[in-house]
Amino acid sequence: MPINIxxxxxxxxxxxxxADALKALTEMAVDEVYPWLYxxxxxxxxDVNPYxxxxxxxxxxxxxxxxxxxxxxxxxxxVELIERGLKDxxxxxxxxxxxxxxxxx
Numbered sequence: 001m002p003i004n005i006x007x008x009x010x011x012x013x014x015x016x017x018x019a020d021a022l023k024a025l026t027e028m029a030v031d032e033v034y035p036w037l038y039x040x041x042x043x044x045x046x047d048v049n050p051y052x053x054x055x056x057x058x059x060x061x062x063x064x065x066x067x068x069x070x071x072x073x074x075x076x077x078x079v080e081l082i083e084r085g086l087k088d089x090x091x092x093x094x095x096x097x098x099x100x101x102x103x104x105x
Contacts, residue, residue, distance in 0.1 A: 002028075003025070003028065003033070006021045006024050006025045007021075007025070007040060009021030010022055010025070010040055010043075010044060015047070015049035015051055015052050016051070018044065018047065018049070018052050019049075019051055019052045019055040022040070022041065022044055022052070022055050022056060022059050023055060023058075023059070025037060025040060025059075026041065026058075026059040026062040026063055027062070034063065037059075037063060038063060038074060041056050041059040041060055041063065042056075042077065042081065044056035044059070045057065045060075045081050045084070045085070050088070050090040050092055050093055051092070053085070053088070053090075053093050053096075054090075054092045054093055054096045057081070057082075057085055057093070057096035057097055057099075057100050058096060060078065060081065060100055060104065061099070061100055061103055061104070064103070064104055075105075078100075078104055078105065079105060081097075081100075082097050082100050082101045082104070082105065083097075084097075085097025085100070086098065086101070
């Protein structure tokens with residue numbers, strides 16, 4: 001299964017590999033795996049690398065746009081992730097968080 005391989009790639013040391021795996025996972029967003037993909041994206045929002053965190057915030061946008069899954073139950077988590085991104089030191093993260101907030105909330 002490619003999903004399992006990509007999930008393993010989100011846990012490697014190299015940040016670019018983690019980010020690329022996340023990009024590929026969020027492109028495969030379907031309603032049946034939304035909760036699982038959301039958990040992976042949420043985990044990577046707390047990554048130490050700013051590029052991976054920015055990619056994770058972009059992944060949140062992709063997940064909401066590519067699926068018809070009702071994500072109202074994740075609303076408080078989304079707000080928390082966006083607020084965390086807005087408080088980040090990196091301007092890359094803050095800009096992605098602002099974009100996510102304007103689209104998702």
